Amino acid sequence: MSPRPLTPATLTRRGFLAASVLGGAALVACSRSTPAGAPSSPSMSDAITAAEAARPHTGKTVTARLMPGTADIDLGGTKARTLAYNNQVPGPLIRANVGDEIAVTVDNGLDHPTSVHWHGIALRNDMDGAEPASRTIGPGSSFKYRFSSPYPGTYWAHPHAGMDTDYGLYVPVIIDDPAEPGRYDAEWIVMLDDWTSGVGTSPDEIYKGLRSMSSGGGSMPGMPGMGQMPATPGVGGAGPSDLLGGDGGDVSYPYYLINGRIPAAPTTFNAKPGQRIRIRLINAAADTAFRVALAGHRMTVTHTDGFPVMPTDVDALLLGMGERYDVVVTAASGVFPLVAAAEGKNAVARALLTTGAGSTPDAAFRPPELTGRVGTVDTFVATPQVQLATSSEIDLQARLSGTMMQYDWMINGRPFDHTVPLTIRQGQRATLTFTNATMMWHPMHLHGHTFQVVKPDGSPGPRKDTLIVKPMQTVTVRLLADNPGVWMLHCHNGYHMEAGMMTTLNYTG
Ligand SMILES: [Cu+2]
Numbered sequence: 001m002s003p004r005p006l007t008p009a010t011l012t013r014r015g016f017l018a019a020s021v022l023g024g025a026a027l028v029a030c031s032r033s034t035p036a037g038a039p040s041s042p043s044m045s046d047a048i049t050a051a052e053a054a055r056p057h058t059g060k061t062v063t064a065r066l067m068p069g070t071a072d073i074d075l076g077g078t079k080a081r082t083l084a085y086n087n088q089v090p091g092p093l094i095r096a097n098v099g100d101e102i103a104v105t106v107d108n109g110l111d112h113p114t115s116v117h118w119h120g121i122a123l124r125n126d127m128d129g130a131e132p133a134s135r136t137i138g139p140g141s142s143f144k145y146r147f148s149s150p151y152p153g154t155y156w157a158h159p160h161a162g163m164d165t166d167y168g169l170y171v172p173v174i175i176d177d178p179a180e181p182g183r184y185d186a187e188w189i190v191m192l193d194d195w196t197s198g199v200g201t202s203p204d205e206i207y208k209g210l211r212s213m214s215s216g217g218g219s220m221p222g223m224p225g226m227g228q229m230p231a232t233p234g235v236g237g238a239g240p241s242d243l244l245g246g247d248g249g250d251v252s253y254p255y256y257l258i259n260g261r262i263p264a265a266p267t268t269f270n271a272k273p274g275q276r277i278r279i280r281l282i283n284a285a286a287d288t289a290f291r292v293a294l295a296g297h298r299m300t301v302t303h304t305d306g307f308p309v310m311p312t313d314v315d316a317l318l319l320g321m322g323e324r325y326d327v328v329v330t331a332a333s334g335v336f337p338l339v340a341a342a343e344g345k346n347a348v349a350r351a352l353l354t355t356g357a358g359s360t361p362d363a364a365f366r367p368p369e370l371t372g373r374v375g376t377v378d379t380f381v382a383t384p385q386v387q388l389a390t391s392s393e394i395d396l397q398a399r400l401s402g403t404m405m406q407y408d409w410m411i412n413g414r415p416f417d418h419t420v421p422l423t424i425r426q427g428q429r430a431t432l433t434f435t436n437a438t439m440m441w442h443p444m445h446l447h448g449h450t451f452q453v454v455k456p457d458g459s460p461g462p463r464k465d466t467l468i469v470k471p472m473q474t475v476t477v478r479l480l481a482d483n484p485g486v487w488m489l490h491c492h493n494g495y496h497m498e499a500g501m502m503t504t505l506n507y508t509g
Contacts, residue, residue: 039105069109076265080198125485152177153306248344286494288423295367307463315372320443334358416502
């Protein structure tokens, strides 16, 4: 191990890992056993190579370098020692065209293994940045990810190891289609986050607190937040959300950020009145769904998780962790807060759109649009060009279980270290049904594919790779098995995932 100076975050993490070994807690460790059908076989490797050859290629290469490490970040007058890419939160934008080779060198300056997962991109499986398909990068080591994206869209990247994303390791990734006409004049990339690292209880300590709630500490059986006095600050304390059908989350955070800034010191996006602005919203939080609205404006939603939908006007939008929405607004004249209300948590993140003179409302201001027409997954329909066939050859099931008290989140009755993978064959059309048997909502994310949501009446919904599944809700999605490999299927609540709410979808030939 290098003599790198220890930070509070790394100390905490080390202490936590050591304590968990001593305590024998059933954690999802970094070195995971390889589920059956991992892409170690020559035939799987050939299939991955063939799938890459079939993707569009421009012959151009876009290079970037990501340096995850300890960083002192200014959140807007509040400083946080945390983990970040290239000393900034969010990390630097990575942007390429469809078919470009994207070559990203990652120099791991952390004191533990890391990876970079390219969330939402239908890339080659061995570059996905998640075990077991692609190995983690050891401390002090480098790795170059090389891949291309067959589809344009708004994506992002983050580690697929431990709680690192919650420490501030995330970057936006935009894939452009040169053939797409730019029906907008300006573009604003907006990354939402819940923040505690360096200013409150560390993510690893919060996770430890959540896991230990079941083992005493004066807590009692019942609903989270009711009659429970968790010892760890930040754990519990989230109230109900109508949109989410239950508690908003498991954790109350000291701050909620837009593009790395607290509400009292927001970033400002400057534009001209009348300009059409494409806003790319990305929820990088660990445990927070946001309801987003731009004061004084309606938003026309154009894309869900990178894929086009029939343009639909809303006043506000709900984004779970890992979800992205693209909207277009026509800028009015003045100063307008873009507000992301943390569902069930009585707090906001915000940024400002400035197109002219005007006063800035105070940091807690909630625009009336937040309680207007709120777009959710049920509101949108994919454009005909990107709809998937309605026929199906195989039905896959993902039953979500677990309780807040036990903090034992699972898929199909098993935590990840005992999971039985779902299996599919190359070329198959499938349905995947999520059955949520818990009292919490879960943003379910599938790697390497963008499925199509089936609405309750059977009609087509939007294309998505991350889907909010509400308490006791059943939702079916369709997918086409066109990207061979071993793909993670998991809850994008960072704490639920760490507790084991993850399985894999394995191609078997
Ligand atoms: Cu979950």
